[in-house]
C-alpha cells in the first residue's frame with residue numbers, strides 16, 4: 367500500500383495482515399476459572415479475543431501473534447501460553 371503524507375489509510379486493512387503467522391507461542395484458554403473480567407479482551411493488541419459464552423473466552427488464532435499479554439493479565443491464570451507446533 368502506498369501512503370501519502372497526511373493520508374488516512376482506508377478502514378479494515380488490518381484484516382489483510384495475518385498476524386497469526388508471526389506466532390511462536392499460542393494461548394490456551396482453559397475456560398475453567400474464568401471470572402469474565404474481560405482483561406484479556408481489553409489488553410489484546412490484536413483485538414482477537416472474544417467471548418464464546420458467559421465466563422468462556424477464546425481468541426482467533428488467525429490474528430493471535432502469541433505475545434502472551436492476555437495470559438500475563440489474566441488475574442486467575444486461566445490462560446496458558448504453550449509452544450506453537452509448526
Ligand code: SF4
Nearest residue numbers: 410430431433434436
Ligand atoms: S497472545 Fe497476544 S495476540 Fe494472542 S490473544 Fe493473547 S494478547 Fe492477543
Ligand code: SF4
Nearest residue numbers: 400401403404406440
Ligand atoms: S482475563 Fe482471564 S478471567 Fe478475565 S475474562 Fe479473560 S480468561 Fe477470564
